Amino acid sequence: MSENLFNEYGRLVPESLTNAVYEQSRRYFLCDAPSTDLDDIYSRTCNILGPADDLTADDFRGRIEKILSSLESDPATKGITAGVHIPLLIPRMDIDDLGSALEEHYLPAVERAFLQRLPEAEFSNETNGLAGKLSVRDGSRHGQLLEKLAKQSVVGVYFPAMTEYSVPAAVEQIQRMPENCLLTGGIDLCAALIAAPDALIRKDGYPPTFWLTAIQGESENICYHFEAYGYNLKLYRRAHLGQTSEYWWQGITVLG
Amino acid sequence: MDLYDALAETNLSPAEQEKRGELMARKPYVASKLANIEAMEERGEISPIIRLEKSYLCNFQCTHCSAEYYMDRHLEKVLQTKENRKQMTLDEVRLLSKEADELGLARFVITGGEPLVMRDFEEVVQAIDPDRHYVITDTNGWFLDDEKARWLKDIGVEKVQLSLDSWIEEEHDNFRNKKGSHKRVMRAIKSAVDNDLNLILSTVLVSGRTKAKEFEEMCKFCTDQGFGLYVSYAKPTGSCTDHPEFVITKEDADLLREMEKKYNVFTHMTPSYGSNKGCITVKGIITITSTMEITPCPYIDMSLGNLRETSMKEILARGMRNPWLGPHRPDCLIGEDPQFIDLHTKVTANYTHLPVPWGEGFSDENTLQD
Structure with a gap:
């Protein structure tokens, strides 16, 4: 794998996909590059999600720098860092039920981080309940993250690089990526939104939606996404039906 | 699970559940279709x-009218031409009602023009069939007194959408170019409420109005009175092109x-009943013009097909696979997206008779790079 897979904006260029995707983007829905102050991310995450006993701030910084330098040293993935990316930390955790973990632990943490950043705004979970309903999507590679999380704190970088992809196109595309590139799920996206709480809030234009691509609801067709509603942040459930929209951004999480 | 139990499990507010329950008692078929919408969307x-x-006949000539370019007065006085295309008949409305019903569609809004000046309004309501569809009428309120409200309820109309463009009487009358129209709206509100018609007010939002005191007062009035205020963004089409x-x-x-x-207060992008469609073009609304063309929203003058040539099912599918209209976007396509506004303005400027036919504006070849 040697040719650059990404365009100048860090978008993973779709190539010969059989599922729905926009070949070109007019870049109408945009995400402002969030701050990536690693000390700030480490301390906020530990304050809100709980301490990462097995990882210091220096360890975190070193591992993020290693992820980014590794991606940049590979001609195929070098372009990914030109796009929006958010370093993230997930303190070690046993997950019995993904939906319960999100509802009871990670979404309240996103809310706390969001309201700390934007006290006048609101966060809401509009999904009508997640407990017992979620599973890991086949082909997403997300199981790697959950296995690792059960043993140690997880460090990674979230790249919403599959802009304007359908969920099945994202699954198709990730198979062509290096093994450490996973489709983004719920816990890692929550961690990214704790790291950059206002990543989806824009005043001078509309932001995209960030999808929990690696997670499915009661059926393959059900997925979830974070979406700004004005100055507010919401989590929605959606029957995506294999369609795509320029408003839908699927994500890649690279672990290190 | 019967319909009443199903209703209790929906995201409807208690007040809305009560209204739906009452509708179930009177029009169970219509109520069951409305209750089925969420499941349809899931599929x-x-x-x-x-x-x-x-009909585009109207007793007003409003500054922001989206239908002005379809009206005979515009075609004849401004463009020196005539409407020579075949106009919608009552038989076609009956066929349309049947076709919509077969697709599970449940709601019709009679609009115009001003519906309450249509001589065949009652025949149109019967052709739609109020036992098969939930029937709503738009109105500027000029003719909506107690007698008219009673009549609307009697013939099967369930809901009235009444336009009010400023809480300040003089501003509304100026915007509507009709002195006394604000007073008539106030009378119409009372008549609709007194005669058990469901009511929403609609108002046009122009730039900066969200900060106006009169707008907040209107929001407060509607909330206090227990009905909704539907806010429609001003779009640069029709009379508003200028x-x-x-x-x-x-x-x-x-x-x-x-x-x-x-x-x-809500817009057409506001999530409702647990459904978050964003811009509702095709997914939540279509317009059928007097020449049987289907457009994806009241303000987009480009057709997705003509019902005399193509089935409604195929026309809706064209809309859903079109990248501009697509499954989901948070903003108003014709009210906020500058690229689409520019495209629409350029395409429609070449036509005297709107909407622009399928294939000449919207087509299966559209891309977002158009």
């Missing part, structure tokens, strides 16, 4: 409200979303 089927523009300064900013849209927390 990828859509259930747009059908806006029926059978008023690009009316187009709202992102700040207006965001401030309005904040006002939704406090008041019973």
Whole structure:
């Protein structure tokens, strides 16, 4: 794998996909590059999600720098860092039920981080309940993250690089990526939104939606996404039906 | 699970559940279709409200009218031409009602023009069939007194959408170019409520109005009175083509979303009943013009097909696979997206008779790079 897979904006260029995707983007829905102050991310995450006993701030910084330098040293993935990316930390955790973990632990943490950043705004979970309903999507590679999380704190970088992809196109595309590139799920996206709480809030234009691509609801067709509603942040459930929209951004999480 | 149990499990407010329960008692078939919309959406089927523009006759000439370019007065006085295309008949409305019903669609809005000046209004309601569809009428309120409201209820109309463009009497009358129209709206509100018609007020949001005191007072009035205020963004189409300064900013849209927390106010992008469609083009609304063309929203003058040539099912599918209209976007396509506004303005400028036919504006070849 040697040719650059990404365009100048860090978008993973779709190539010969059989599922729905926009070949070109007019870049109408945009995400402002969030701050990536690693000390700030480490301390906020530990304050809100709980301490990462097995990882210091220096360890975190070193591992993020290693992820980014590794991606940049590979001609195929070098372009990914030109796009929006958010370093993230997930303190070690046993997950019995993904939906319960999100509802009871990670979404309240996103809310706390969001309201700390934007006290006048609101966060809401509009999904009508997640407990017992979620599973890991086949082909997403997300199981790697959950296995690792059960043993140690997880460090990674979230790249919403599959802009304007359908969920099945994202699954198709990730198979062509290096093994450490996973489709983004719920816990890692929550961690990214704790790291950059206002990543989806824009005043001078509309932001995209960030999808929990690696997670499915009661059926393959059900997925979830974070979406700004004005100055507010919401989590929605959606029957995506294999369609795509320029408003839908699927994500890649690279672990290190 | 019967319909009443199903209703209790939906995301409807208690007041809305009570209304739906009452509708179930009177019109169980219509109520069951409305209750089924969420399940349809889950299967990828859509259930747009059908806006029926059978006639463009109107007693007003409003500054922001989206239908002005379809009206005989515009064609004849401004463009020196005539409407020579075949107009919608009552038989076609009957066929349309049947076809919509077979697709599970449940709601018709009679619009125009001003529906209450249509001589065949009652025949149109019967052709739609109020036992098969939930029937709503738009109105500017000029003719909506007690007697008219009673008559509307008697013939099967369930809901009235009444236009009010400023809480300040003089501003509304100026915007509507009709002195006394604000007073008539106030009378119409009372008549609709007194005669058990469901009511929403609709108002046009022009740039900066979210910060106006009169707008907040109107929001407060509607909330206090227990009915909703539907806010429609000004779009640079129809008479409003000459008023690009009316187009709202992102700040207006965001401030309005904040006002939704406090008041019973909503736009066509507001999530409702647990459904978050964003811009409702095709997914939540279609317009059928007097020449049987289907457009994806009241303000987009480009057709997705003509019902005399193509089935409604195929026309809706064309809309859903079109990248501009697609499954989901948060903003108003014709009210906020500058690239689409520019495209629409350029395409429609070449036509005297609207909407622009399928294939010449919208087509299966559209891309977002158009």
